[in-house]
Amino acid sequence: MAGLELLSEQGFRLDGRRAGELRQLRARMGVFAQADGSAYLEQGNTKALAVVYGPHEVRGSRGKAGAAAGALVNCQYSLATFSTGERKRRPHGDRQGQELSLHLKQTFEAAILTQLYPRSQIDIYVQILQADGGNYCASVNAATLAVIDAGIPMRDYVCACSAGFIEDTPLADLNYVEETAGGPQLALALLPKSDQIALLEMNARLHEDHLERILQAASKACKDVHALLDQVVREHLQEVTALLGK
Template identity: 55%
Template sequence: MASNYELLSEQGLRLDGRRPHELRHIKCKLGVFEQPDGSAYMEQGNTKVLAAVYGPHQAKGKKTESNDLIINCQYSQATFSTAERKNRPRGDRKSLEFKMYLQQALSAAIKSELYPRSQIDIYVEVLQADGANYAVALNAATLALIDAGICLNELIVACTASLSKSNIPLTDISHFEEVSGGPKLTVAALPTAEKIAFLEMSERFHIDHLETVIETAMAGCREIRDILEAAVKEHLLHMGSAADWARVC
């Protein structure tokens, strides 16, 4: 589907005032709940997400027959998260897809060999949806895993990208840009290792633009990684000790 609107002004600015490669404002906090083993809250623009982690704990039932780590993800959107959401039940097809995508990406980040015959439960709730919902959910889940002390290969983060009508790549797509613009690309990556754990396109990009759009999303992932690392360091300083914290191993 072609773009219905030009997403850049004559001055080269997007509708919310951002430049093409500029992220939305990010605000995040670790340890927002006491009951889970780890938790985090994240805002990226007007998209707001809570994540909670329980575990690792012993897997029960038939799951114990394997030495593998079980990563159980649950993704949901609050009924008030968008105007359209109230007409869709929880557990709809898109939520089930995002659940699988979260499991796929987080499996690439967690050092599963350290947790044989164990299970980690990750719950993500989108409180307000305004674009890049899966990406923000994954970023919040990463922080919650760190808060729970889960050992990671490295931080896994996600970012979206698209193209304007003039074929200028755009980073971190808002909801209006998603519905008004062209195809959207979502990348979940291990930025330090330069590895892509998950990639999804809403529509196909022309081959001439695909590499540029992927690199745009990867650049966004690197920026988000730096922001998350700063949030972790700030929380460590606030807590006063890193003894019980996760580490990148």
């Protein structure tokens, strides 16, 4: 990475974006008829597929006691073998997969109205088909659309975006090159209407003087993601309404 200029003197990044600009985001809902909810999302070159099953009866006796007050949220994150340039086998439940599965669970427990579904379980499965930075964030955004597609009520959309700090400038929605360049980074999952943080993770130490700026960059990016996801949901609703009207 030595000598690679991540931010030009004119304020442009390697892929031509400004510091606070998102990668192009495209998404579709209802991609699997067999699931209760599903969505496919591209955030730049990172591609994620999310599938939701439930609410359904709790599987296994261990979870039944915990589900009495509200639905259990079960999340599984996986990285497809072909998603990166490295063709190595990833054992199911590897450490990073387990960690991101837990992050997804914490994120959606904060957003889903679980108390409406006592003694039940909601399963959220996310797979990264192509990895180019911001895997967790793309997973959250795809899963949000899949949960909405399943008709499961949430307090708000959950929108996620990463931010980094390079050359005294906060950068939003990092790609793989920017992620691997080093420097402090954070991933933020936000409920945008209330500004409630569902999950915040930092990968390195950052001076407190810079924390507010990088957090503001991530928060603004999450709200930009919200506008795009809301547009996808409205377009999908129009398509479904048109089909039902025929």
